[in-house]
Amino acid sequence: MSKVQQLSVSKTSVSKVAILVLAIVFAAGLFVVGFDQGHIFSVVYGEQAFVDLTIHELTHDMRHAAGFPCH
Amino acid sequence: MKSVLFIVIVIVSGALAGAIHGTVNFAIVEPYLDQAIGIENENLFASGEEDDNPQFWADYEEYRVWQKSGQVLAGIILGVAMGSLFGIVYALSRNSLPGKNDVTKAVVLAGIMWITVYLIPFLKYPANPPTVGETETVVLRSILYILFIAISGFGAFAFYKLSQKLQSNKKYLGLIGYVIFIIIAFFVMPENPDEITAPMNLVNEFRLMSVLGVTSFWISVGIILGLLWNKFDNSKLSPDYS
Ligand SMILES: [Zn+2]
Numbered sequence: 190m191s192k193v194q195q196l197s198v199s200k201t202s203v204s205k206v207a208i209l210v211l212a213i214v215f216a217a218g219l220f221v222v223g224f225d226q227g228h229i230f231s232v233v234y235g236e237q238a239f240v241d242l243t244i245h246e247l248t249h250d251m252r253h254a255a256g257f258p259c260h
Numbered sequence: 261m262k263s264v265l266f267i268v269i270v271i272v273s274g275a276l277a278g279a280i281h282g283t284v285n286f287a288i289v290e291p292y293l294d295q296a297i298g299i300e301n302e303n304l305f306a307s308g309e310e311d312d313n314p315q316f317w318a319d320y321e322e323y324r325v326w327q328k329s330g331q332v333l334a335g336i337i338l339g340v341a342m343g344s345l346f347g348i349v350y351a352l353s354r355n356s357l358p359g360k361n362d363v364t365k366a367v368v369l370a371g372i373m374w375i376t377v378y379l380i381p382f383l384k385y386p387a388n389p390p391t392v393g394e395t396e397t398v399v400l401r402s403i404l405y406i407l408f409i410a411i412s413g414f415g416a417f418a419f420y421k422l423s424q425k426l427q428s429n430k431k432y433l434g435l436i437g438y439v440i441f442i443i444i445a446f447f448v449m450p451e452n453p454d455e456i457t458a459p460m461n462l463v464n465e466f467r468l469m470s471v472l473g474v475t476s477f478w479i480s481v482g483i484i485l486g487l488l489w490n491k492f493d494n495s496k497l498s499p500d501y502s
Binding site: 202203204206207208210211212214215216217218219221222223224243246247248249250251252253254255256257258259260 | 261263264266267270271281282285289290293323326327328329330331333334335337338340341342344345347348351352354378381382385386387388389390391393394395398401402405406469470473474
């Protein structure tokens with residue numbers, strides 16, 4: 190029993206925690222560059238969105254260049 | 261491999277490959293972005309929304325320098341994100357990828373992911389320069405794009421799992437299954453609702469440069485992760501490779 194479990198663990202060779210951490214990094218990074226719509230949320234959030242919009246503009250050119258939907 | 265070491269080499273390889281992507285874009289994509297935004301400015305002047313005066317151009321320059329300076333930074337953020345996905349899939353599939361060392365294996369996987377989560381979604385929803393997209397449809401377009409990437413990626417994964425269950429002389433059926441599946445999805449998914457108003461040759465040249473940029477990322481991330489993995493992984497490959 191324990192032998193079988195060991196085998197299936199060594200097959201993956203990295204821990205589930207590491208994979209979870211990277212999955213979160215993936216989702217967060219993709220959202221920032223690909224899908225964060227600073228200019229849409231600005232309608233709702235007002236002043237604060239100006240700061241967000243400025244950050245949004247930093248990722249703007251990459252968004253177009255990497256093929257994500259934009260303006 | 262230790263978890264921390266694994267996370268570090270995945271993030272480092274993603275960041276380096278992303279920096280390469282950003283630099284390539286800075287060199288080859290920015291000229292087309294400038295052209296497209298130039299057309300946008302002409303439209304603003306024509307409609308009277310903006311005046312063609314020195315103040316406008318001063319603001320515009322400042323704003324564009326800020327946007328351009330983000331290419332490499334955003335490249336690194338996106339690179340770390342996509343590199344993380346790549347690292348996860350690599351760790352899970354490494355033992356069944358073809359190739360004698362990690363560089364070959366990682367480049368093979370990078371090629372597969374380049375096709376399934378980039379090229380196929382690109383063919384359905386190609387990149388567009390500024391001025392093409394309508395602000396009202398951006399959420400819809402984002403949902404369609406991410407959905408199609410997910411359909412293609414998970415579809416490839418599911419058919420790969422299926423092919424593992426088949427006898428060795430029937431494994432190709434998994435690939436055929438994926439091709440049929442993705443062709444159906446390609447025609448079922450709704451079109452990009454926006455009409456292209458920019459000159460078509462500008463759009464096409466922009467798209468070509470965009471593909472070259474993203475391709476530079478996938479090649480780099482495969483090579484760099486493979487090299488780092490070779491260097492730091494001291495558990496040898498399972499002996500089934502010959
Ligand atoms: Zn845009």
